Amino acid sequence: MASLARPTMSMALVPVSGERPAYALRVLLVWLVLAVILIAVNWSSIAKVRFGDPDDALRLLQVRDLLAGQSWFDVHQYRVMAPQGVPMHWSRLVDIPLAGMILILRPLLGTANAEFVTVVMVPLLTLLCALMLVGRLAAKLFDSETVGVACLVTGIASPLLFQMTPLRIDHHGWQIVLALAALNGLCAQDPRKGGLAIGASLAALLAISIEGLPLTAVFLGACVLRDLRDPQRRFAWFTAAATPLALAGAAIYLGTRGTYDLATHCDAISPVHLGIFAWIAAGAWALRLAGPRPIAVQLGMLALIGAGAAAIMLGGAPQCKGGAFVALDPLVRRMWYAGVSEGLPFWRSPIAYAATTVCVPMIGLLAALDHARRAPTRERMWLWLDYAVVLAGSWAIGLLVARATASACGFAALPTAALVLRWIRGLRTEIRPARRVGGYLAIVLALMPSLPVVAWGRIHPASSNRIGVAMKFSQCRYDIAANALNRLPATDIFAPLDIGPDLLVRTPHRVIATGHHRASAGMHDVIAAFIGTPQEALPIIRAHHATLIALCPDIAEPGIYARRAPQGLMAQLMEGKAPAWAKQVELAPGSHMKFWRVQ
Template sequence: MSTPPNRVHRYLLLVLAVLVFGLCLWRAGAAPIIEGLPFKDSDDIMRVLQVQRWLETGAWYELTQPRLNPPTGVDMHWSRLPDLPLAAVIWLSEPLLGADKAALLAAHLVPALLGVAFFAAFVWAARPFTGRAGLLFAGLVAIGLNVPLADFAAGRVDHHGWQLLLATLSAGALLRILALLGTPLGARDGTRFGAQQGTRLSVQLARRAPAPWLAPLAGIAGALGLWIGAEAIPPVAFGAALLALGWLRHGRRGAEQLARYGLALTLTTLALIPLALAPGARDSSACDAFSWVSVALAAAVALFGLGTIAAEHWLARGRPRHSRADQRVPSGHMNHSNVGPMGHLKHLGHAQARLLLAIPLGLLLLGLLYMLIPHCASGPYAGLAEPSAQLVARVSEAQPLLKGLRERPATASSFIVLPLLALLLSAWRSRVSSPRARTRWLGMTLLIAGGLLLMGWQLRGAALANLYAGLALTWWAAAVGARIGETRRLLPRLLRRAGPAVVVALLPLVVTLTVTKISDSSADSDNETCDLHAIAERLNQPPWHTQAPLLIAAPVNLGAPLLWLTPHQVLAAPYHRNNSGIEAGTQILFRDAETARKVIAQRGVDLLLVCPHDPVATYERRDGITLFYDQLLAGETPDWLVEIPHDGTARLLAP
């Protein structure tokens, strides 16, 4: 049996968990969207506003934000799952602290607690690569994963941390399955890290099939992720691919695990329908939120899993029944007289035969999905009107990797360095490991490659790719750490214990600094922005406060901050379901003055806010057209607008 981690290691893991909690709280002031508050972007603000409205109304299914694009408001495409802990903290603390302070307490506390849960899940998920005795090294690596941990910084209350936590749980369960599939029943996986003087680290997965709860755990995690948002589709697909790999290499045992995963995924998505969809909307086929589309995707995985079991039965029928005469046939020859109807396919080799069956089965299911949900074929944002489509295309995290490397080379390079390093490590381990260990390393390679492909499509895949990379790099940390007993000198012992984790933490930073120096990508000259607090102070005074709620037309990225800081309404915020508000805001600021005047009158806009250096203006400027936005920044004021003085750099005007 493998040696359990000693008590000191357990205490150290607890210390590391506390350190993660502290780091998450410490990052409260990192890159806030509103100076002095922990929120990182508009989604964080809108999430808290959504929770506050839920607590006010008690309406579970009411996800409309009425102060955004009134009078109809905007129906948000979000899930209630991330709302639950926020609502609990606010509900418990509001009588003592008041509404605003209770909301800020929740914004600090909930992401940090989720960060601790992520840390624990990561350490658990890494065990197939570190063994029980190497979990401390996994904890050290986890603390160095800056890209994933950024989603657990205080104020980061939106759903991204939830998706990473669920993806970690799913990956941990599936990698355990692959590790155990690679170990024949009654055998032991002999993966060991060399050691001397009594210190030895080993991964031993012995004499047992995968636990029956592992595949269902991964399926449930995937279904909860689908409830939260469409970002869970890649991890769900990667999970199916991992177990398909297990089937290709290990036959019926892998097929059974794939079927369990798919069935758990499907049954959980079905069970979530009453929680996720209002009674009158349970026929929804939305592509951008949980709907029957999610159920269809899950069902496709289940059908593929059941199809692999059927394929195993089919192949088994075609296997030749060896007689004693057959057993005397030299290796490489076979007695064709006993080959059944599928025998020739079977004798292509186990993996090749299964692959030839998997391809048509997969294509059939993809074709069926296309027939059922053709409107989602181009992705979750299929069918968007032009203003919303432009907004989605301009979001920085939606840019492909190559564009990111051109426009933000330092940031994009820091995103890919660990996944590339881990991909090389996993590919090497897949080649040199024993046959029993090879399956899990091939699976790890598949996960990292999938994360890189996702990042190649959109940079928002960086956190997932770095998560998978971190899991692979725990093997390296444990392998180096296991050699600590070979020396008694302090410095070598410290380097072997913490060196790999330090590399994981510092390598992206070093790459960022190096690329910045080489490319001079920090030469952004003017970072002047709106002083939101000065604007809010003016709008929270008479006569504007007494007339609330007034409708404000402002840059789209300032919509959510204005909703938080003032009692007023806004025309637009960066949400693709707010097409009419986004279109109206674009016509006001980024067309000519006459168009702006007409739209302001049509929509009943009460206030107009113009801030310097709005990134949307970069896309909207054209030869021969003077934008109303540029006229206002140049100091021009048409006779149908009145300047409202305030202590800030922005311009605030009223019709």
């Protein structure tokens, strides 16, 4: 059996500077600066534990349930659509650092303070992991000065930084870290070590979110292209990446899901996906054992691997050909999913965000191609071209799904930083002030392409909403509302989807649904009741045994329902016209929330 030997053509990556071991210190200094800034900027939200996304609140609830004794393999939320609950598709991998830190700090600080420190620090530690991976690549491919600049460029990439802001404890930050770990693997010298890093990182990424499938295909494609360039490698990179993807994928599945749920799901890694990974790994080994063959034979075998993977997917899960959210109720799809901004393509995003989505990875891609053109060796040139392939693939994914842009920004940070540093070094010797000023302005625009758009929005406030620079924060104080709600016996609260997680994490009460697609039946009922007439809404509310209606009037969701149905229940509640069966109560003065008792 052939071994995963080092490639004949060297991929040696010798750092320009002899200071590579010191890169961690530079990374740590940049991280400390960014951490202080993030805490200072977000202190108002931090002090009130005001989560920026409902997913973060529900993630904390999931961790609490785990620490309270819920089975490791059971990720149901039993206080949503009680009593049967909702089987969430989230991975326990993301719960590990949160639960671990709470367990460590709880004896010292108490439960409440341990949770507070955890929800602040875990996202910042996620950021540190991302910066360390970027810094490691910078030290390997350039020098110690580039390390600091690359980390700063990473820190000003708003799509990435948002996912690692204090209180942002959901899974997106770890997806970015794992994608950067796979990128480090691609830049390794040894295909055995590099392939292991790629495959294991992608397996963990997919366990966290099946949205990593396109990026997985991009990385495997880059490995295949690398192997096709040199037949003597005998598909060492493809085999080294596909094998741990299959093995680690199965191990993580069994370690986090067990045999609790062996059904095929379209929104999470299931046995059918593990079968596909095993098939790809077997195909990779067949290519490797077959040895060097004419390119037509190699391409034919690769096509067979791809066709087999598609056949397994269509044969084992034909229902998934419509995508991860194929099972969504039509009303939920139209009223909720179609408006989830983080899942939209760039042309449906606010202009400021779209500018970042398009320009930041594009500048990084152009920089990577420029580094390939200037490469001192053929090996280094091919390395940068492989890097460009992965960056281009992640950019294309980000153009179609906004939340995927964060990984593309992380990939773009290093080549952009190295290019910017070269410009800065050139400008240091520029004696003409006008050219020097112009050069530095060009650097600022390269690093922050949305700046002109934001400036225009500040000058012309009427356009700020479309541009995406208008920041409106809700006045609702869930902490004040929770103080009042906690004095009531536990009940079912009929509330809009986006406030459900905050009510769950702060009170012992139950809600009908949250904005999570596996609760599609409950989501349908919530939406149908709020856009229906009071007479249509009452049977739905009573069917769920809800005794209280809760509303935060200044978030987006109630306005969407009111505009959709001007005569509907939500529109009437917003106007203060409660139906006869609902009595408004001043339950929590000062919370800015509204409550009605169901008669």
